[in-house]
Amino acid sequence: MKLIIMGPPGTGKGTHATHLQNKYGLQIIGTGNILRQEVEKKTELGEKIKATMDAGHLVDDAIVIEVVKKRIKLIKSYILDGFPRNTEQALALKNFLKERGEHLDTVIYIETSEQELTERLSGRLVCNKCGRVYQIRTMPPQMTGVCDTCKQSLTHREDDAPEVIKKRIETYREQTEPLLEFYRDEDILKTVNGNQDPESVFADIIGVLEQI
Ligand code: AMP
Numbered sequence: 001m002k003l004i005i006m007g008p009p010g011t012g013k014g015t016h017a018t019h020l021q022n023k024y025g026l027q028i029i030g031t032g033n034i035l036r037q038e039v040e041k042k043t044e045l046g047e048k049i050k051a052t053m054d055a056g057h058l059v060d061d062a063i064v065i066e067v068v069k070k071r072i073k074l075i076k077s078y079i080l081d082g083f084p085r086n087t088e089q090a091l092a093l094k095n096f097l098k099e100r101g102e103h104l105d106t107v108i109y110i111e112t113s114e115q116e117l118t119e120r121l122s123g124r125l126v127c128n129k130c131g132r133v134y135q136i137r138t139m140p141p142q143m144t145g146v147c148d149t150c151k152q153s154l155t156h157r158e159d160d161a162p163e164v165i166k167k168r169i170e171t172y173r174e175q176t177e178p179l180l181e182f183y184r185d186e187d188i189l190k191t192v193n194g195n196q197d198p199e200s201v202f203a204d205i206i207g208v209l210e211q212i
Helices: 013-024 031-040 044-054 061-072 087-099 114-122 162-176 178-185 198-210
Strands: 002-006 027-030 078-081 106-111 124-127 133-135 189-193
Touching (some): 002 013, 002 178, 013 027, 013 078, 013 198, 027 031, 031 044, 061 078, 061 087, 106 198, 114 162, 162 178
Parallel strands (some): 002 078, 027 078, 106 189
């Protein structure tokens, strides 16, 4: 199965992708995480990527498309989290799959209101060691500020600062939201209500997948 999980920043794509990985054994290809790993390596490319991410802009299409192609070549069942993010990326993905005689099964769109997104992103905490994500209100850690899994201190992502959040949501509206129409035309878009608690959102996602 080949899925895309789509929605504005803060909608919980990464968390739901992890649950889907556990439930169905799908591999996650999360471009945000892949790019953050490159930043961690402190290479010249990593420094360039960091500046773009910290400003809330999209990283160069050529870089991201190459990274995704390299990974999807090797696996049959996956969830794309954070990709594609604009029309150029969506077309590159479509053509690449077509060349290989493959296609996407479903695009799950988690529709979430702006107020909910801002609240969630400003209360998001991450573990820099294992990558686990928490949310102060909806998914808090057992001990304040400490990762349940590896007991490391939790931090805020640098791009979760209020002014960057605003820019990221703006970038999403301008560049990524038009893809909803693209996938609606392909008849593979399924929408779930993201303004619910995470368990209900996930139950709706499962409901969609059980139908295909
Ligand atoms: P995310 O973790 O998905 O919220 O992504 C964090 C940041 O990584 C974004 O704000 C972008 O700067 C960058 N990024 C992630 N995925 C992509 C993509 N498909 N295209 C361009 N930039 C991306």
